Every structure is written in C-alpha cells, then in structure tokens.
Amino acid sequence: MKKTLSLLLALLLAAGLSLPALAENLPMLQLSVEGGSLTLTLEDNSAARSLLSQLPLTLTFEDYNGTEKIAYPPEGLDLSDAPASCDPDVGTLAYYAPWGNLCIFYQDFRYSDGLVPLGKLEGDMALLTAGTFTATLGEATENHTHSSTLIAYFTRLDNTEATLDEIIAGGGPYGSLGNTWADRDVDAIASASLTVMGDRVLGNTQAIAEMIQAETGGDLFSIQTSQSYPVYYDDLIEQGADENGNEARPPLKSSVANMDQYDTVFLGFPDWWYDMPMAVCHFLEAYDFTGKTVIPFVTSASSGFAGSTRRMQELLADANFIEEGLEVRMYDVANAQTKVHDWLVELGIVP
Numbered sequence: 001m002k003k004t005l006s007l008l009l010a011l012l013l014a015a016g017l018s019l020p021a022l023a024e025n026l027p028m029l030q031l032s033v034e035g036g037s038l039t040l041t042l043e044d045n046s047a048a049r050s051l052l053s054q055l056p057l058t059l060t061f062e063d064y065n066g067t068e069k070i071a072y073p074p075e076g077l078d079l080s081d082a083p084a085s086c087d088p089d090v091g092t093l094a095y096y097a098p099w100g101n102l103c104i105f106y107q108d109f110r111y112s113d114g115l116v117p118l119g120k121l122e123g124d125m126a127l128l129t130a131g132t133f134t135a136t137l138g139e140a141t142e143n144h145t146h147s148s149t150l151i152a153y154f155t156r157l158d159n160t161e162a163t164l165d166e167i168i169a170g171g172g173p174y175g176s177l178g179n180t181w182a183d184r185d186v187d188a189i190a191s192a193s194l195t196v197m198g199d200r201v202l203g204n205t206q207a208i209a210e211m212i213q214a215e216t217g218g219d220l221f222s223i224q225t226s227q228s229y230p231v232y233y234d235d236l237i238e239q240g241a242d243e244n245g246n247e248a249r250p251p252l253k254s255s256v257a258n259m260d261q262y263d264t265v266f267l268g269f270p271d272w273w274y275d276m277p278m279a280v281c282h283f284l285e286a287y288d289f290t291g292k293t294v295i296p297f298v299t300s301a302s303s304g305f306a307g308s309t310r311r312m313q314e315l316l317a318d319a320n321f322i323e324e325g326l327e328v329r330m331y332d333v334a335n336a337q338t339k340v341h342d343w344l345v346e347l348g349i350v351p
C-alpha cells in the first residue's frame with residue numbers, strides 16, 4: 001500500500017520537546033552589520049559568559065567552507081563549564097575551541113567535537129551572506145525590541161543531516177524533482193526542496209519565509225525535529241507517509257522562547273501528502289495560539305494546502321486563522337517575491 005502511495009505521489013510530483021539551555025537571565029544581544037541587525041540569545045554556559053565580558057566587540061567575519069562565517073575574539077573563551085560539542089543549525093553562534101574562533105552558521109552543519117555552543121541568532125540571515133563583513137556584537141539597543149510578528153516554517157533542508165556539498169553533489173535542476181526516483185545512488189539527494197537565491201541554497205519554504213521576513217521584519221523560526229529526516233528523497237517520502245498515516249508527533253528540537261510577544265504568526269510548511277508535515281501539527285499543539293492571528297503559507301509540487309486547511313481550522317479554533325494563505329509551487333519559489341508582496345498588500349499587512 002505504501003509503495004502504491006509512493007508511486008502515486010511520484011506520478012503526481014513528476015507532473016519529548018527538548019529545550020536548549022538558552023539563558024533567560026543573560027541580556028539579549030545584537031549583531032549589527034551593514035544593512036541591519038540580528039538578535040542573539042546566549043546559551044547559559046561559561047564560554048558564552050566570557051564572550052559577554054568582552055563586549056562590545058567589532059570583528060571581521062570571513063567565509064569558511066560555504067557553511068559558516070568565522071572571526072577571532074581578542075581573548076579565548078572560558079571552557080570550564082561549557083559543552084565540548086554541538087550540532088549547529090542555521091543561526092547557531094559557536095566557538096571552535098581548537099582554533100579559538102567564533103562561528104556563525106548560515107547553513108546547517110553536522111554534530112562536531114570542539115564546537116562550543118554560544119547562542120542562537122534570529123533575524124534575516126541574508127544580512128550575513130557577504131564573503132567578508134564587519135559586525136559589531138553588543139547588548140541589544142532599546143529600539144531593537146523583538147518584533148510582534150513571528151514567521152515559523154518547516155523545511156526539509158533544515159531537517160536532514162545533508163551538508164550543502166552533499167546536496168549540490170546530489171545534482172538535478174534546482175527547484176525540480178531531479179532524477180532521484182530513477183537512480184538514488186547517482187542522485188542521492190533530490191532537489192525538489194531547494195531554491196538558489198544569490199549564493200545561498202535555501203529550502204523552498206524557507207525561501208518564502210525569508211521573503212515574508214524582508215517585507216514584515218518579523219522574527220524567523222525554523223521548526224526542526226530532534227531526529228533528522230532521511231537524506232534520500234524516496235525514503236523521506238515513505239517516512240512522511242508513515243507519519244501522516246500514524247498521526248505521529250515527531251519530537252521537536254527547539255522551541256520559540258517568547259511566544260507571548262507575538263500577535264501575528266506566519267506559519268509555513270511544504271505540503272506533505274496533501275497535508276502538513278506532522279512536525280508542524282506538533283508545533284501547533286505545543287503553543288497557545290488563542291487570540292493570535294495565524295497566516296499560513298505552503299510550498300508544494302501542485303497540491304497547495306489541500307487537507308492542511310481543515311487541520312489548521314481545527315487546531316487553530318481559538319486563533320484568528322486567516323484562510324487566505326499563500327500557495328507557491330516549488331518551481332516558482334525563486335521568483336515569488338512579487339507574489340509574496342502582493343499577497344501581504346491584499347491582507348493589509350504591508351502598504
């Protein structure tokens with residue numbers, strides 16, 4: 001049955017909540033670069049505290065490995081009471097102890113020894129894409145309060161262990177299905193879920209989330225599961241079908257620290273089996289959305305929201321759920337900025 005469903009989908013396409021130890025009693029920091037700034041929530045460990053004692057710092061960051069930006073603080077950080085390793089995501093600020101450098105991850109990367117977690121950057125990661133840039137790290141200024149808009153999204157790219165190199169080696173035209181159905185060995189990773197924007201490779205839903213962010217200035221949050229999804233596309237398709245069939249609730253890796261401050265939540269996800277990924281259901285069940293305005297957006301091969309609308313109506317019964325969500329086909333993601341803008345104008349969110 002699963003195989004039949006997989007085949008059907010192939011044909012269609014061919015056409016416990018664990019919280020990171022983010023510190024609540026440490027000040028919110030701000031990383032300022034040309035064009036804007038991102039907020040930084042520190043981890044509660046000795047390395048993060050010794051970085052804090054050196055602030056404000058102005059540093060020159062350089063690209064490393066197409067994955068992270070690195071810079072050297074004037075003094076080494078105190079490792080006496082800090083984790084000796086971590087599994088960085090997009091937005092992780094870490095300290096690579098063997099070399100003594102700070103690292104800002106703008107691509108997901110694997111679990112690494114010697115990588116000490118320092119905190120989580122939130123905001124427009126596109127501000128950090130220049131090859132080399134100068135940034136000032138200091139306490140958040142009064143006028144850099146959090147936005148009241150959250151853009152929460154799920155994307156396959158943030159939920160697999162694949163590195164950018166592996167994804168590119170996977171080949172296939174970006175934004176299309178690639179040829180993974182025919183030969184998984186040759187084309188290990190499908191590119192149905194990738195969008196190239198400038199020199200960055202983004203998940204399709206992430207790309208739309210960033211377009212919304214550019215228009216609204218909201219805070220971005222990537223919904224991620226504790227367990228990585230399969231890198232092979234056909235295995236992922238099967239797992240998605242299983243999870244949907246079983247009404248699974250995959251444990252989530254991190255949580256929105258301050259959901260109370262948001263009155264508008266954009267919720268983005270890829271269509272998985274004419275529904276939302278079950279991790280997104282889990283996200284909706286993990287918070288109280290009463291009184292919040294929730295505006296959905298979806299990327300898909302062709303189905304759009306499909307059955308997810310009914311699910312959102314049920315799960316968001318106490319919220320102001322806006323049914324006029326945005327549907328973007330995966331082939332159109334890279335050029336969707338105007339569509340995103342027009343939609344936000346129609347909703348009265350931007351002038």
Ligand SMILES: Cc1cc2nc3c(=O)[nH]c(=O)nc-3n(C[C@H](O)[C@H](O)[C@H](O)COP(=O)(O)O)c2cc1C
Nearest residue numbers: 155156193204205240270271273274300301302303
């Ligand atoms: C498990 C799985 C199930 C999918 N089911 C559908 C579907 O039912 N209808 C559809 O049009 N696209 C479907 N797709 C395609 C994705 O919705 C599409 O590639 C999306 O843009 C991926 O977004 P992402 O890169 O943010 O993960 C599915 C993809 C996966 C991995």
